[in-house]
Amino acid sequence: MEFLSSLFEGQIAGERLFVLLRVLIILVVGLPLLLILRRALNRYISKHYSPHYGMLAGKLVFFVGITILLITVLHEFGFSLTPLLGAAGILGIALAFASQTTATNIISGFFLVAEKSFVVGDVISVGGNVGVVYSIDTMSVKIRMFDNRFLRVPNETMIKSEYINITRFPIRRVDCNISVAYKEDLTRVSEILFDVAAKLPYSLQEPPPLLIFDKFGSSSIDLLFVAWTRKENFLKLRNGLNMGIKERFDKEGIEIPFPHVSVYAGSATKPLPLDLISSDKTVLSSGAQGKSRSEKTDTATE
Amino acid sequence: MKQSIWPTFTLKDRDVFRHRIGPLTIFLKRFLDEIWVASIRDDETRGDAAGLPDKPEWMRMALPGEFDEYRIHPVMPDRPVIIDTEHSYSFFSQTRTRVFSRVPVWVRITPASREDLVIAELPTVVLSETWFGGFTEGELSYAVSSTARRILTEDLLEPHLVVCPMEIRNNSDAELKFEKVCLRVDRLSIFARGDALWSDETVINYQGMDSSTDTEMKGVRPPEAGDAKMVSKPRTPVRKSIGLKTFRRLRDFHIPGF
Numbered sequence: 001m002e003f004l005s006s007l008f009e010g011q012i013a014g015e016r017l018f019v020l021l022r023v024l025i026i027l028v029v030g031l032p033l034l035l036i037l038r039r040a041l042n043r044y045i046s047k048h049y050s051p052h053y054g055m056l057a058g059k060l061v062f063f064v065g066i067t068i069l070l071i072t073v074l075h076e077f078g079f080s081l082t083p084l085l086g087a088a089g090i091l092g093i094a095l096a097f098a099s100q101t102t103a104t105n106i107i108s109g110f111f112l113v114a115e116k117s118f119v120v121g122d123v124i125s126v127g128g129n130v131g132v133v134y135s136i137d138t139m140s141v142k143i144r145m146f147d148n149r150f151l152r153v154p155n156e157t158m159i160k161s162e163y164i165n166i167t168r169f170p171i172r173r174v175d176c177n178i179s180v181a182y183k184e185d186l187t188r189v190s191e192i193l194f195d196v197a198a199k200l201p202y203s204l205q206e207p208p209p210l211l212i213f214d215k216f217g218s219s220s221i222d223l224l225f226v227a228w229t230r231k232e233n234f235l236k237l238r239n240g241l242n243m244g245i246k247e248r249f250d251k252e253g254i255e256i257p258f259p260h261v262s263v264y265a266g267s268a269t270k271p272l273p274l275d276l277i278s279s280d281k282t283v284l285s286s287g288a289q290g291k292s293r294s295e296k297t298d299t300a301t302e
Numbered sequence: 303m304k305q306s307i308w309p310t311f312t313l314k315d316r317d318v319f320r321h322r323i324g325p326l327t328i329f330l331k332r333f334l335d336e337i338w339v340a341s342i343r344d345d346e347t348r349g350d351a352a353g354l355p356d357k358p359e360w361m362r363m364a365l366p367g368e369f370d371e372y373r374i375h376p377v378m379p380d381r382p383v384i385i386d387t388e389h390s391y392s393f394f395s396q397t398r399t400r401v402f403s404r405v406p407v408w409v410r411i412t413p414a415s416r417e418d419l420v421i422a423e424l425p426t427v428v429l430s431e432t433w434f435g436g437f438t439e440g441e442l443s444y445a446v447s448s449t450a451r452r453i454l455t456e457d458l459l460e461p462h463l464v465v466c467p468m469e470i471r472n473n474s475d476a477e478l479k480f481e482k483v484c485l486r487v488d489r490l491s492i493f494a495r496g497d498a499l500w501s502d503e504t505v506i507n508y509q510g511m512d513s514s515t516d517t518e519m520k521g522v523r524p525p526e527a528g529d530a531k532m533v534s535k536p537r538t539p540v541r542k543s544i545g546l547k548t549f550r551r552l553r554d555f556h557i558p559g560f
Contacts, residue, residue, distance in 0.1 A: 169438050198430070205432040205445040206384070206482075228433065230442060 023076050026069065034065040052119035055135060101156070105139045108155035112136060118165045125164040126153055167231050171204065174227050174237045178245060179220035181255035186213075186221070192252060193225050196244040202233040203241070220257040307461045307497050308533065310373045310414050313337075321374065322351040323409055324462025326426040328374070329354055330411065335368045339411065339422045348461075363421050371414035376407040376464065376499055377423065377534050378487040381443050384432050385468075385483045388449040393478040393508070398471040401450040404463040405487055407499060410534075426462040434484050443484060450483065454526070464492055464499040467524045474510025486517060488537040493523040495530035 038058045046054030071081065113136060118124050122133050124143070131145035141158050143151040166172075180189055190211050197209040209227040216222075225245075229237040249256055305321075313319050319330045325346060331338040340358035385403045393399070406427035413419055429444035451458075454465060466485060472478045483506070490501040503524050507516040523530050 170440065170442075171433050171437065201428050201430050203430070205430050207433060207437070230431065 019076055019078075023073050026072055026076070030065070030069045030072075034062060034069070037065070038062045050119060051121050052136070055120055056113065101154075102139065105155045108159040109136065109138050112141070112155055112158055118163075118168070122168065123166040125166060126151075126158070127161065127163075130166070170231060171207070171228050172231045172234050174229060174234060174241060176225045176227075176238075176241050176245065177214070178223045178225055179217060179257060180223065180249075181257045182221060184221070184254050188252070189223070189254060192248050192254070193223075193245065196241060196248055197225075197227045200227075200237065200240045200244065202229050203237055204228040204230070219259055308374055308376060308494065310371060312371055314370070318354065319372075320351040320354065322346075322349065323374070324348075324406070324426040324460060326409065326424060326462065327352040328409060328411070328424060329358060330372065331360070335365050337363045337365060337372075337411075337421050339363070339424075341424050343426075343428070361422060365413070365419065365421070369413035369415065372421075373412055373414045373417065375410045375412065375417075375534055376492050376494070377410045378464070378490055378492065378501070378537060379405065379408055379425065379429070379444055380423075380488065380537065382434065382441060382484050382486050382488070383429070383444045383446045384434055385446055385448070385450050385485055387481055387483065390479060390481050391450075393470065393472040395472060395475050395477060398469060399452070400467060400469045401452055402454040403446065403450050403466045403468065403485065404448040404458065404460070405446055405466055405485070405501075406462055407464050407492070434482075441484070459498040461497040461499070464501050465526075466490065466501040467503045467526070469503060469505045470508070471506065472508045474508055476510050478508050478510075486519075486538075489519050491521065491532055491536055492534035493527050493530035494533045495528055498527075498530075499533075500524055500527035500530055 038061050041061055042054040042058035044054075045057045074081065074084065118133055120133050120135060123130065124133055126143070129143070129145060129151055131143040131149075131151055134142040134144045134150075136142075138155075140155055141153045143153065145151050178193070180186075193211055194209060197203045198205075203209065204227070207228045209225065212224040212226070214222040214224045225241070227237060227241060246256070248254075307323060309321065311319055311321075313330060313332045315332055315334065317332060321328055325343045327342050327344070329338075329340040331340075338360045340354075340360045342352055342355055342358075344352055346352075383405050406425060406429065409422075409424045409426060411421040411423075413421070429446065432443050432445040434441045434443045448463070450468070459465065466487070468483070468485065470483075485504060487501070490504065493500045493502070500523060502522055503520040505518040505520065507518070509515065519536070523532070
């Protein structure tokens with residue numbers, strides 16, 4: 001009888017050891033295989049389609065794989081999945097109540113991905129911060145800002161707030177605000193502006209550049225000149241246009257006015273005397289030249 | 303003896319070779335298994351090659367071996383080019399016409415024995431970029447100042463310009479109005495006769511309704527090219543015909559981005 005009992009116990013222990021061994025093999029083989037599969041899929045899809053889809057496919061495969069592994073392991077240990085799933089449902093509801101923000105972020109994440117307003121690699125502006133979308137994760141969107149700071153925006157915030165996708169469309173418009181003096185010939189100014197744009201190879205001929213008369217300013221005529229370029233060349237065109245316009249205006253003698261301020265104490269008085277003091281303490285006066293420093297102080301006091 | 307516009311030449315170690323093609327002068331210098339390439343452009347289209355600038359902007363390339371002989375080939379630009387019809391062009395139903403355009407070629411430099419080893423590709427004329435399509439999608443192209451001509455005279459044949467014949471057929475029941483044509487030069491071959499370059503003929507069949515048209519590249523030299531020899535194959539493999547947007551109509555970009 002004792003012999004039979006020890007044999008039975010030994011068999012149970014052997015079976016448990018065997019189960020443990022099987023679980024170990026499943027985990028040791030399954031987990032690295034899953035990681036390799038995720039990385040390979042991510043690379044393949046990123047290369048052939050886009051990094052955004054690569055990331056999504058990698059995550060999908062990983063989470064599905066992990067779930068399958070977990071179910072297999074539990075099955076090996078002899079757990080029945082039906083009550084477990086029921087319990088998971090109840091637990092899920094409890095957790096959802098306890099962590100509403102987390103749940104909102106997860107659900108918002110699904111909507112963000114489904115809406116496809118931006119993808120990994122797009123340049124977006126959120127709340128005044130501009131950067132490249134680094135990843136769209138379960139809880140948040142990660143952004144690498146241009147000064148190399150890392151910005152994390154919760155998915156819920158992204159869904160609720162306005163954001164601008166700067167690189168969504170293939171071409172972009174560069175706006176140049178230009179002011180010229182009232183005396184200038186606007187036809188000539190217009191010719192120069194279009195010529196500057198035409199000479200920049202990365203300024204697109206179509207859609208054509210456009211000159212808009214903005215307003216009669218307080219000391220200048222204000223114009224808006226716009227030109228189009230590929231999104232990659234935006235900064236190049238902005239620099240090229242502004243520098244080209246300044247250079248051509250200087251060459252052609254076209255005045256770019258800037259505000260001149262004359263200060264008066266009253267309508268009947270002369271301009272206020274003004275001292276310009278150089279580093280060697282020499283006093284240059286606009287109101288009473290040649291007076292000493294002490295005399296000038298008195299004048300100012302008066 | 304006059305050197306060919308598209309020569310095969312020997313380049314010894316530390317020698318500098320210079321050659322003019324239209325407004326472009328290229329400089330090649332060999333240093334062991336490296337090739338250095340520089341280029342400048344001027345207003346001349348013929349004559350002697352320009353002198354080496356004081357501070358040339360060299361591009362250095364290390365080759366997988368030492369090569370003595372090199373070759374300069376003409377190739378088509380790497381993007382479609384947009385041909386301006388100068389004025390709005392109307393085609394009545396069931397009308398066909400043949401026009402010629404001139405497109406500046408690119409210069410490809412390779413070792414004579416390894417034409418797959420592209421050392422450099424340089425445009426003879428730097429063309430402005432243009433957009434063919436709408437604000438949300440389209441195609442980056444080059445704008446060509448040459449217009450679509452009905453008659454081509456000998457004086458228009460330049461060594462750096464390839465003449466592209468096009469036959470436009472309006473097979474639809476509607477009138478076709480356009481002001482620009484997109485020429486898919488990456489699907490065209492180049493044929494040379496003397497200093498003149500010709501491409502194979504493009505046949506554009508407008509079917510109406512949709513903006514897409516059937517475009518067919520003939521793949522053989524046009525009759526005007528006489529006994530010209532093929533000097534460059536298409537960049538993109540040619541299919542029998544392709545359906546792509548070809549005409550830029552008047553209504554495109556009627557709201558200029560505001």
